[in-house]
Each structure stands twice: as C-alpha cells, then as structure tokens.
Amino acid sequence: MLLLKVENISKIYGTKRGAKQYEALKRISFEVHEGEFIGVMGASGSGKTTLLNILGSIDRPTNGRFMLDGADITALNKRQLAQHRIENIGFIFQDYNLLETMTLKENIILPLALHGCKVQVMEERLRKLGGDLGILSILDKYPYEVSGGEQQRAAACRALITNPKMILADEPTGNLDSRSGRALLELLTQINRTYGTTILMVTHDVFAASYCQKIMFIRDGEIYHELYAGDDKQKFFDSIIDVMSVLGGEKQ
Amino acid sequence: MKLTTLAVRNIKRNFSKYVMYFFTLSFSVFTVYSFRALIQNQYVNAAMTYDVRYRTMLAAFGVIIFVFVMFFLISSNASFIRARKKEISMYSLFGMSNGKIGKLLFTETMFVGLAALVVGIGAGVFFSKLIAMILLDITLAEFTGDIAFTITPQGVYLTAIPFLFIFCVMGLSGLRVISKFELVDLFKAEKVSEGKSKGSILVLILSLTLIGTGYYLAATSGSDVIIGAAIPILILVIVGTYLFFWGGLPKVLSWMKKRKTKYYRGQNLIAVSALAHRMRSIGSTMATIAVLSAVATTAVATGFNLYQNIERNTYGILGYDLYFYGGQEELLDDVFSAFESYDVELIGDYTTERLQVKPKNNILAFDGNVEYYNPEQDYFRVYSQSVCNELLALSRVNSKPIQIKEGEAAYVRSFWSNVPGMTEEIERAIMAEPLQFSNQEIRVTSFLDASFISFGAVHTIVLNDADFTELMAAGDIMGVDSSGEPFDQVTVFKYNNALKAGKFNRKVNQILSGNVGKYRSAYNHYTESLETFGLVCFIGFFMSVVFILMTASLLYFKQIMAAEEERHQYEMLRKIGMDSQVERRVITKRLLPVFFIPLVIGILHSIFAMKTADTIVFSNMIAAENSYLVVLAFSGIMYGIYAIVYGVFYFITKRQYTRIVG
Numbered sequence: 001m002l003l004l005k006v007e008n009i010s011k012i013y014g015t016k017r018g019a020k021q022y023e024a025l026k027r028i029s030f031e032v033h034e035g036e037f038i039g040v041m042g043a044s045g046s047g048k049t050t051l052l053n054i055l056g057s058i059d060r061p062t063n064g065r066f067m068l069d070g071a072d073i074t075a076l077n078k079r080q081l082a083q084h085r086i087e088n089i090g091f092i093f094q095d096y097n098l099l100e101t102m103t104l105k106e107n108i109i110l111p112l113a114l115h116g117c118k119v120q121v122m123e124e125r126l127r128k129l130g131g132d133l134g135i136l137s138i139l140d141k142y143p144y145e146v147s148g149g150e151q152q153r154a155a156a157c158r159a160l161i162t163n164p165k166m167i168l169a170d171e172p173t174g175n176l177d178s179r180s181g182r183a184l185l186e187l188l189t190q191i192n193r194t195y196g197t198t199i200l201m202v203t204h205d206v207f208a209a210s211y212c213q214k215i216m217f218i219r220d221g222e223i224y225h226e227l228y229a230g231d232d233k234q235k236f237f238d239s240i241i242d243v244m245s246v247l248g249g250e251k252q
Numbered sequence: 253m254k255l256t257t258l259a260v261r262n263i264k265r266n267f268s269k270y271v272m273y274f275f276t277l278s279f280s281v282f283t284v285y286s287f288r289a290l291i292q293n294q295y296v297n298a299a300m301t302y303d304v305r306y307r308t309m310l311a312a313f314g315v316i317i318f319v320f321v322m323f324f325l326i327s328s329n330a331s332f333i334r335a336r337k338k339e340i341s342m343y344s345l346f347g348m349s350n351g352k353i354g355k356l357l358f359t360e361t362m363f364v365g366l367a368a369l370v371v372g373i374g375a376g377v378f379f380s381k382l383i384a385m386i387l388l389d390i391t392l393a394e395f396t397g398d399i400a401f402t403i404t405p406q407g408v409y410l411t412a413i414p415f416l417f418i419f420c421v422m423g424l425s426g427l428r429v430i431s432k433f434e435l436v437d438l439f440k441a442e443k444v445s446e447g448k449s450k451g452s453i454l455v456l457i458l459s460l461t462l463i464g465t466g467y468y469l470a471a472t473s474g475s476d477v478i479i480g481a482a483i484p485i486l487i488l489v490i491v492g493t494y495l496f497f498w499g500g501l502p503k504v505l506s507w508m509k510k511r512k513t514k515y516y517r518g519q520n521l522i523a524v525s526a527l528a529h530r531m532r533s534i535g536s537t538m539a540t541i542a543v544l545s546a547v548a549t550t551a552v553a554t555g556f557n558l559y560q561n562i563e564r565n566t567y568g569i570l571g572y573d574l575y576f577y578g579g580q581e582e583l584l585d586d587v588f589s590a591f592e593s594y595d596v597e598l599i600g601d602y603t604t605e606r607l608q609v610k611p612k613n614n615i616l617a618f619d620g621n622v623e624y625y626n627p628e629q630d631y632f633r634v635y636s637q638s639v640c641n642e643l644l645a646l647s648r649v650n651s652k653p654i655q656i657k658e659g660e661a662a663y664v665r666s667f668w669s670n671v672p673g674m675t676e677e678i679e680r681a682i683m684a685e686p687l688q689f690s691n692q693e694i695r696v697t698s699f700l701d702a703s704f705i706s707f708g709a710v711h712t713i714v715l716n717d718a719d720f721t722e723l724m725a726a727g728d729i730m731g732v733d734s735s736g737e738p739f740d741q742v743t744v745f746k747y748n749n750a751l752k753a754g755k756f757n758r759k760v761n762q763i764l765s766g767n768v769g770k771y772r773s774a775y776n777h778y779t780e781s782l783e784t785f786g787l788v789c790f791i792g793f794f795m796s797v798v799f800i801l802m803t804a805s806l807l808y809f810k811q812i813m814a815a816e817e818e819r820h821q822y823e824m825l826r827k828i829g830m831d832s833q834v835e836r837r838v839i840t841k842r843l844l845p846v847f848f849i850p851l852v853i854g855i856l857h858s859i860f861a862m863k864t865a866d867t868i869v870f871s872n873m874i875a876a877e878n879s880y881l882v883v884l885a886f887s888g889i890m891y892g893i894y895a896i897v898y899g900v901f902y903f904i905t906k907r908q909y910t911r912i913v914g
Contacts, residue, residue, distance in 0.1 A: 056827070058826075058827055078831065078832065079831050079832075079833075082826075082829050082830065082831030082832075082834075083829065083831070084829075085827070085828065085829035086828070086829030087829075089829075091827055091828060093824075093827075097820075097824040097827070099522075099525070099821050099824070099825075100529070101525045101526045101528070101529035101821075102521070102525045106521060106525060109516060109521075110518070110521060110522075110825075110828065111828050111829060112516075113516045113517060113518040113521045114518035114825075114828070114829060114830055114834060115518070115829075116517065116518070117516075119512045119513050119516050122516060158828070
C-alpha cells in the first residue's frame with residue numbers, strides 16, 4: 001500500500017532574489033510503500049537531512065508537496081503540523097535527544113503525555129514496547145546513568161510509543177560503537193518486521209545502509225541512484241560501496 | 253588583538269545578560285550616592301530637627317546596602333564566570349595563561365563597574381534635588397521651601413572609592429574561580445546532572461516545624477517576651493526557610509511526580525521534572541530571595557504603617573490639638589489672641605478642674621499580689637458624666653458620649669491596663685471590688701477607651717452626675733492638694749488645620765513653654781514623629797528597591813543561564829510535536845514556581861513579622877479594636893506593590909527565556 005508520495009519537492013535557502021541562493025533539494029519525487037525500510041545516503045551537504053526534516057514536517061519545502069496516507073501534509077498549518085508529528089511520525093536522532101531531567105520512562109511517554117493520553121494507556125504501551133526492546137529494567141534510570149546504546153533504545157521506544165505510521169531516523173548509529181550500532185540496526189529491522197512500521201533512515205554508514213531493503217542516493221539535491229537489496233547481503237554491501245565511491249569521487 | 257578590545261567585545265556580545273546586572277549595579281551606586289549627598293545637603297540638614305540622628309540613620313543604612321551589594325556582586329560575578337566556563341577554557345586551550353585570562357575578566361569587570369559608577373553617580377546628581385525634595389516632603393509637615401541643585405564632591409568620592417574597592421575584590425575573586433577550572437571540563441559534555449536532590453521527608457518536616465515554631469512564637473508572644481524572642485524567631489525561620497528549599501521542596505516535587513494522572517500531562521511532566529532537576533542549584537537562591545523579600549517587605553510595611561498612623565497615633569496619645577494645665581489666669585488670653593492674630597479657626601475649647609478622689613478601700617490588687625491602688629499614695633482622677641462628655645466632644649478621637657447609671661462608674665483604660673493578654677484579667681479585678689466612699693459604694697461596670705482625659709493620673713473614673721454631686725458634698729472629691737493649693741485646671745482646644753499651623757504653633761510654644769504645669773500640642777508631636785518615621789519609610793523604600801533589584805536580577809540571571817542549557821530540549825520537544833501553545837504553557841510552569849514560591853514564603857514571613865511589630869509598636873499606637881488587622885491592611889498595600897514590581901521582573905525574565913529557547 002502506498003504510504004508516502006513525494007511530488008517535486010524543492011528547498012531553496014537564502015532570499016529569493018538574493019545572489020546567495022542555495023538549492024538544497026531539486027524537484028525530488030519518490031514513493032514509499034507501507035512496511036518498507038529505506039535508506040537515504042549521500043555525501044555531506046547533499047541534502048539528505050533537509051529531505052528528512054521536510055518529511056518530518058520540521059521544515060517546509062519551498063515548492064512541491066507530499067502526501068502521507070493520502071493527506072497533503074504541506075497544506076497543514078502550524079498547529080496541525082504539531083499534531084501530525086505526534087500522531088504519525090516517530091523520530092530517532094543521532095544524539096538520542098533524551099531530556100536529561102527525566103527518567104527514561106518519562107522520556108518515552110512524553111509524546112503520549114503531550115498528546116493527553118490516559119495514564120493506564122501509557123503504562124500499558126510502555127510495558128509492552130519496553131519488553132520488546134529489552135529496556136524494562138532501566139526505565140527508572142536517568143539518561144546519564146545508562147550507556148549510549150541503551151539511550152538509543154529508549155529513543156527508539158519513544159519514537160514507537162505513539163504507533164507512528166513512519167519512523168524517521170537521522171544517523172541513528174552515528175554516536176554508537178560498532179557493537180551497539182549493530183544491535184540497534186537489528187532492533188530497527190525487528191521493529192520493521194514485527195510491527196510493519198515504515199522506516200526512513202538517513203545514514204552515511206555503508207554497514208548501516210546494508211540493513212535496508214532499498215537505498216536512495218542523493219547528490220546535489222537530486223536522486224542520483226536507487227539500489228534494492230537482493231538475497232545476497234555481501235553483494236548488496238559491495239554495490240553500495242561502489243555507488244558511494246562514485247558519489248564521493250565525483251564530488252571532488 | 254589587544255586584551256581591552258577583547259574585553260569590550262565580550263561585553264558587547266553578552267550585553268543582554270549584563271543589562272540587568274548593570275542596572276542593579278547602577279541603582280546600588282545611585283542609592284549610596286544619594287544617601288551620601290543627602291547627608292551632606294545643607295538644606296536638608298537645616299530642615300531636620302534631629303540632624304545627628306538622621307545622619308546616623310542614613311549613614312548606617314548606606315553601610316548595610318554596601319555589605320549586600322558586595323555579597324551580591326561577588327556571588328553573581330562567580331556565577332557569571334562559571335557560565336562562561338567553555339569560553340574561558342577555550343582561551344586556555346589556545347595558550348592564554350591564567351594570569352592573562354584573569355586580567356581579561358578583571359578588565360571586563362572594571363569596564364562594567366566604571367560605567368555603572370558613572371551612570372549611578374550621574375543619575376544620583378541628576379536626581380539629587382528630587383530625592384531631597386521627596387525626603388523633605390515626607391518627613392516635614394509643611395515643606396514649602398526650595399532646594400538648590402547641588403553636586404557633592406565628597407559624596408562622589410565617598411561612593412566611588414568603596415565601589416572601586418569592591419570591583420577589585422570581584423576581579424580577584426574571579427581569578428580564584430578560574431584557577432579551579434580544569435581544561436578537561438571543556439570536553440566534558442554537561443550530561444551529568446547537577447546533582448538532583450530527592451529531598452527528604454525528615455528535612456521537610458523539620459523545616460516546617462522550625463518555621464511553624466517561629467510563626468507560633470511571633471504570633472503568640474506578649475510584648476514582654478517578644479523582644480527577647482526576636483533573635484530565636486529569626487534564626488528558626490531563616491534556618492527553616494533554607495532547609496525547606498534544600499530538602500523540603502524537592503520532596504514535595506517528588507510527591508507530585510507520584511501523582512501520575514496529574515504529572516503525566518505533557519506540560520507538567522516537562523516543567524516539574526525540569527524544576528526538580530534544578531532544585532539543587534537554585535534552592536539556595538530561592539531561599540535567599542524568600543528571606544530578602546521578607547526583610548524588604550517587612551521594612552517597607554513597617555515604615556509605611558508607622559508613617560500612615562502618625563496622625564492617628566498623635567491623637568491616640570494626645571487626644572487634643574492642644575492642651576495645657578496650670579496658669580490659666582495669666583495665659584489663656586494670650587493663647588486666644590494668638591488664635592486671632594494667626595488666623596487659626598478655633599472650633600472649641602473647654603476648661604475644667606483636675607479633681608481627685610481617694611476611695612476608702614484597702615489596697616486593691618489583682619492576681620492576688622499585683623497591687624494597683626494604695627490609699628496611702630494613689631488617687632483616682634474623677635469626672636462627672638457631663639464634664640467627661642464635654643471633654644470627649646472636643647477630642648480628635650471618635651468617642652461617643654457615655655451614659656452612666658447611678659452607683660456605677662466607667663473606668664478609663666490607660667496604658668498600664670493595656671497590656672495585651674492581661675487586659676481581661678485586670679478588668680475583671682477592677683470590676684470585682686466596689687470602690688468605697690463615705691456614704692456609698694460605687695462599682696466599676698464599664699470601660700472607656702480615652703486615656704487622654706486622665707491628664708497625668710494613673711486611674712481615672714467617670715461618675716453619674718448625681719453621684720458626682722453627692723461625693724462632692726460628702727467631701728470625697730478633693731480640689732486641693734495636701735498643702736491646700738488647688739490643683740491646676742486643664743484647658744483643651746480643638747481648631748482647624750492643627751497639623752499644618754506651624755507659625756501659630758511656634759507662637760503657642762513661646763507663650764506656654766516654661767509658664768505652665770504641662771502643655772502638649774499635636775503639631776509638636778506630629779512633626780517629631782513625621783521626621784523619624786518619614787525617614788524610616790524613606791529608607792525602607794530604598795532598601796526594598798535595592799533588594800528587589802538584587803533578588804530579581806539574581807533570579808533573572810540564573811534562569812537565562814538555564815535557558816541556554818535547556819534550549820536543545822525545547823528544540824527536541826518541538827520535533828516530537830510540542831506546539832507553540834503548549835510550549836508557552838511549559839515555559840510558564842517552568843518559571844512561575846521559581847519566582848512565585850519565594851515571594852509567597854517571603855510575604856508569609858513578613859505577615860508574621862508584622863504581627864511581632866504589632867505586638868511591640870502598633871498595638872500601642874493604633875487605637876483600633878484589633879490593631880493587627882489595620883497593620884495588615886496597610887502592609888497589604890505594600891505587599892501588593894512589591895508583588896507587582898516583582899511580577900514585572902518575572903515577565904521580563906519570561907520574555908528573555910522564551911526568546912532564547914525559541
């Protein structure tokens with residue numbers, strides 16, 4: 001089923017008439033189906049984070065529009081956007097973005113609390129998800145008391161607790177060592193499989209990208225190439241490296 | 253780049269943070285200079301009757317402000333530097349020596365300090381005339397003169413030198429703070445909690461007990477023990493306040509966290525956890541602010557109460573615009589002609605005998621042993637009902653005419669029988685024992701609040717006219733003393749504008765002084781009180797403003813620092829779907845308790861402090877049934893003004909905070 005339809009999105013920074021205009025995204029169009037695990041790759045400054053911000057409705061596109069589940073998100077006002085973010089989107093960030101003033105539990109239920117959920121509903125969802133993600137034992141700890149991997153698990157749990165239609169992950173493994181990074185990627189895969197949650201992950205880590213089912217490569221604000229994972233993980237990995245080296249090489 | 257250029261650039265960049273601090277600093281300089289200038293001001297000196305007392309008060313208060321300014325500056329300077337830890341470590345990383353960094357900060361301090369000195373003293377000079385006029389206006393009954401604009405060089409350097417000294421101390425204390433920094437701090441993310449304090453129920457109970465005990469002592473102690481109890485009460489309440497903010501409030505917050513249906517509402521969750529998180533670092537500040545607010549509001553409320561009640565107090569004590577006894581034959585005509593020549597409209601006057609009566613009772617006592625009447629030495633002043641009503645009618649106190657039945661008497665309450673708490677006991681004793689006279693007994697059945705008609709007597713009674721005539725006939729009432737000399741008569745006057753008639757009053761002073769047994773005029777009493785209490789009020793006002801500025805800028809500064817650290821949290825919250833309406837509510841809930849709780853506790857302290865002040869001073873001053881309520885009403889006005897000014901600072905802080913996190 002079609003979940004996300006992006007039509008001709010562009011993003012231009014700088015004043016419209018000014019000489020210093022910079023086009024971060026150039027008329028990008030693509031589609032995402034429900035249950036897909038998609039990677040977005042590209043060199044620094046290629047526009048991948050801009051794309052993610054627009055899809056997460058943190059930023060507005062200069063031109064073009066996109067639909068989530070048939071609804072035109074670009075037409076929403078500020079208030080509706082905030083509501084939309086709570087209901088439909090889950091974020092996972094590179095630096096976890098947990099509030100240090102709260103326990104992990106409080107951090108996780110925060111989106112629900114902002115939404116005005118009942119306490120029993122929160123507790124119930126938390127118990128179930130926390131069990132699946134293996135963080136039940138550390139729920140009452142503060143972020144600075146647990147490891148980076150555990151913080152990122154909690155952040156993933158926070159992203160999932162609202163049953164979002166789509167999870168947007170911005171370099172989620174960027175701050176983790178390779179072991180925790182792999183654990184997180186396996187967790188994301190597991191989430192994708194068990195809950196059928198659509199995941200869009202921005203990364204420049206080839207290893208992380210190799211967990212995706214499909215990869216979009218972005219260069220200078222345009223979709224440059226797409227790759228689909230086959231049965232052979234090693235082959236997929238190698239072809240990603242090939243594309244990335246072309247991308248990186250041509251950039252010079 | 254030279255060090256000074258760097259310093260100037262730093263100040264420019266941190267301007268929004270400096271601005272409140274700078275304002276407070278300038279105002280402190282302004283206050284100290286103004287006081288110095290007032291002490292030197294020849295016009296003010298000439299106008300004040302008790303110029304030595306007034307100068308001492310101003311000077312003493314100047315020193316107090318100074319001490320507070322010093323503590324304020326040193327502590328805010330230290331937190332300033334701590335807030336710039338990263339920047340300073342960066343200088344250090346690029347090879348700047350500690351000495352040089354110290355010099356840089358010292359230069360910055362000096363720049364800001366010198367600017368504050370110039371602005372403060374400049375404003376002081378500019379407003380010196382106005383300040384002197386205000387002071388004279390509130391301390392003098394009839395101030396009409398003009399004051400020339402003056403610059404007081406002595407005031408300038410007596411202000412500048414000590415402040416320069418303080419700035420130097422600040423600069424040096426900054427150096428001490430820097431030397432404690434470790435370079436590695438630069439690379440440590442501020443992930444580690446500031447040390448969340450969970451609070452303890454024991455501390456909460458202890459703090460409430462201490463404060464409660466202080467309140468109880470303040471509210472219930474009689475005037476005889478309250479002065480001795482003042483210091484213990486202060487210690488109890490201050491220690492209790494600090495304990496409350498250190499351990500009690502965190503406990504309350506942790507209780508709030510347990511009430512999940514309330515706590516798990518988005519804004520509450522964010523605001524409560526953020527406050528709980530900061531409790532450790534902000535607890536002491538909040539406690540200090542509560543205590544300072546209490547001091548400031550108490551000072552200004554006391555001053556205001558004294559000031560507002562001078563007129564009432566004057567008449568409560570004197571009763572009349574003017575009275576004198578003795579020498580009527582020679583002087584009365586002079587006084588009447590003075591009324592005419594000074595064009596003062598006389599409303600009425602009355603002359604009567606100061607008669608005495610000695611009941612034949614043995615020693616009268618209450619409580620079994622405290623004797624209040626001994627026929628050997630004591631006497632009762634006695635009036636007939638009609639004379640008493642004449643006297644009451646001419647007084648400035650709203651007393652209704654009295655009606656006394658035959659065989660009964662009204663006892664005039666005087667200061668000795670006004671002991672709070674003891675009154676009923678004394679009155680019961682007085683009513684219990686009928687007064688014995690030659691042919692009859694008379695029983696005191698009522699009491700009259702008009703101590704001013706006793707004219708020198710300890711006990712005064714008012715009799716029914718018929719009883720009075722009978723006692724007179726029986727020879728119980730005496731008009732002459734033991735040597736056969738008649739007692740002095742008393743004359744009371746009531747006239748218009750009594751408290752403004754300065755020239756007339758001087759004439760009366762001239763006529764009566766030394767020529768009569770005793771004379772008192774409301775004008776004399778009023779102007780004396782006005783001078784003293786006006787000054788107390790004036791100083792109290794300045795003190796409150798300085799305190800409010802210091803406390804508010806301390807809070808402002810802490811919140812702005814916190815805002816810088818919390819900015820990323822708000823960014824993140826917006827990403828997960830906090831809309832701007834919720835954000836505003838979160839910010840309000842985050843900041844309001846920090847400002848509101850110390851204010852409420854400060855005012856609560858002050859309310860009980862005013863109870864103490866009432867016991868010591870006001871209950872004797874204000875003739876109302878419940879003087880504390882009157883005091884509270886006047887204090888309430890001051891609390892309101894204080895809260896409004898404080899509220900303005902809250903809104904400034906909130907705006908700046910919103911700007912930073914937005």
